Amino acid sequence: MQSISKGGGGAGVIAALGGNAEALAKIVGDGQSSTPSFELAALEKALPEIVRLNVEQRMARYDVKKDRAEVMGIAALVFATAARQLGISKLVAPGVGIREAVLLELAETAREEQAAAEGAHDKALLTAARGFANRVDHDTTHGEHVRLLARALFHQLRDVHGVPDDMGVLLEVAALLHDVGEVVNPQGHHKHSEYMIRWARLPGLDNTAREMVALMARTHRKDGARARQIINESPLPKDLRKQCLKLSGLLRIADSLDTQHRSRVEQVVATRMGNAIVLDLVVRDGPSRGDDQLLRKADLVKDELGMELRVTVARPVDPTRPNDPTRPVDPTRDPTRAVDPTPPVGPTVDPATPSGAIPVGPVRDGTS
Template sequence: MGEADKRPKAPDHNGADDGQAVARRVAAIDIGSNSVRLIVAQGSSPSAYRLLTDEKENVRLARGVAADRSLSRERMLQAADVVQQLVKIAEGYGADPIELVATAAVRDAPNRGMFIDMVRERTGRTVRIISGAEEGRFAHESVAHAFDLAHLNAAVVDIGGGSTEIVLSTGGVIEHIESVPLGAVRLADRFGPADLADSAGYESMTTAARDALRKVLRKPRATQHVMIGTGGTFTTLAGISIARAAIATPKARRAEPPIARSIRGYELTRADVRHTIDWLRAMTADERKHVRGLSADRAEIIVPGLVIVEEVMRSLNVNVLRVHDRGVRDGLILDALKQLFGPSPLAPEDPTEERRASVIEFGRRCNFEQAHSEHVARLALSVFDQVKAQLEALDKPVPWGTPRHRMLLEAAALLRDVGYFVTYKGHHKHSYFLIANSDLEGFDESDTRFIAAIARYHRKGLPKRKHEAVAALPRKEHRALWALGGILRMTDGLDRTQSQAVTDVSVELAPPHCIVRVQAATDPRADLWGAHRKRDMFERAFDLTVRFEWDNAKTPDRATPAEPKAQTSTAPTAAH
């Protein structure tokens, strides 16, 4: 790991305004399992702001929950009153918008509607419950603005009171997000503070954490170079470590060490985490309240939190931990500023162009081959339009032929190879996860999942119901997946050499045959061979046998290999 990778990319978001736009004040209130926090910031660009205030009130909303995760009325009333006070503070600063979000404690509570009503009655504002995946994205957004992730496989981990979000990214691009119902408060409530007198409780806690992670964490697709932690457990761990190191020197024993300005970017090993756990376990919860770097309100939950840290590092086989002093709230602020000021002053006004620009931008972040990708997209859309028109002329239903489906096919064609950003081997699967966890402008989550699925099947195995990409789609879209995936798969083969030799394509449906004629300035037989090998999904989707012809040649292309081995997937026929 180079020195440039170790250094934070920017010391803070508190940069001076550049005068390019009128500064706006925005606020985010994060209602968590352990505390309610407010930050108010002022910014005039999508990526920099000056922090005006950072307020925290401990309410332990998740403490004393019922067996079904219902929140106690007393805790909800207390939390709602705190939110009311924080909203007044934000309004006093003139913040607009003021974003109110709730995480695991409220998200998991059957009576969350009651709490939302309490807050609305007091503030006139609605709490937005964010998913674990959204939490992960906001945390990653914060980390990506603070550290240079360009050359790293990173695991960004946010540990809260009620859940832990794990985000795996390559070069700053999210590939996978997992939310685990495992938090510091939740573990402490179940097993206690884990002091030395309760060895059995500690062992049970560790086993529970390990089992919970094992259920959801698959083997990483790439080796993680570093784990970057956000949330109070990580900043407390760094504070304790810094304080212990400082106390080891005589001069530092006379004063509190300068912890706050040293936390961002502080690095520890897995062994450091283990030693800190052992050191804290030797104390009672009351003794921990006097540990430098550890606030009294966190004394009972620090060991449970560190158990999660250690077990995540173990599960991901990561030895280096880097601490970030911000997280979800910072990501919320950055997102609000992006909404206010936009990603670019040149952003297109046409929604279609905005969506396409977002796809191209994501492709560039993944170092895609733009000319090759745009060429395949053009061929795919041409085949889409021709097949759709001819099926409609035959009075065949075309449920996959809507403008939305056309748009999704184009996006998938442009992004199908972004998995190369991770590795060539299995890159179609990497493409799926990169796209599925992206934040493409103008596409909702279901659209993004569909784009990812189409891209997933541009090569190798055919769709099966047990595949995650298929299971994530509604059953009614399975036929469309086969149709669009079949078109993309075949047209991807038509530029196998990535030389754009095939300049145009015409399709003739003559059931039970489909004749695909290509025009080419140079000999396209290598590309025709590629398309012949990848015609299987199209043939199954439309119940047609495909034959390729080169318009410049006198006879149909005969240099194609034998029929590929039959696969066991069952395709819903798109032409019926």
């Protein structure tokens, strides 16, 4: 006990774990059933009797089993001595022990391993999608940018669309491959994309996931009503059809944000404002006359989420002239990068965001 530092004042409370603590709490405790506890003074008062009794007498006196009666005297002595040395006046017996701690540790380890496995699976699936695109000689520059935008929208609006997180990688795969059918014919390429995805060698995609990816690629074009009809007529279960409609809606928006395949949108911040979703965009060349087309394919999301969509467009600020918001960004900067390595500069969410708003961040890519 000399290695245990003394506490100060004797007013502390400590948790006492295990069956012995629970047995002592029943003998000298306060009688609470939820979280029983006992005072050090009460334990010390009962200690001489507990230690004096033999095993059979403890079993009869305290109504405990033999294995508990054999050790509870020593346990009471240890608890009393440790509490006195530490300056503890009260011991709480929460009803848990080493077994529960081990189970919690195992559960936490399993959760971490599952998360790691899911992350590895997602990376492998995206790698397979890129490999397939390379094999058919499809340029994925546009697809990669749409993937970044779709991924940002999916995570920033998760509280709005309610689609499970593990579906996000299917949206990314669909974004990568939504135009792959152009290698067959640019005209009607969405139909070719659907066919190619259905028959592509994409390890990691089961039949259901492949169906969803193919449907998203098929419905990234044309009007929302036709997209809804195609997905609703698919063999997917009803709940997955609903999720697929929302994912397709997000893909359609991400694709429309890069309509001219120029990777203009460098950052997107999606915020819920009442019954509307506001997309604040940082655009490489600033606002232009064609910005009214940025949400030209938002009809499906509007219908599925029951919310209006609005967009604001701003030019990036040159970091060498932070006080000059009109100065254009350095033209030598790589326009294909979705995000600068430096902290983002552009539209931010006002701290006084109305109640119900979802604070979100810029496009981030943690998978490639």
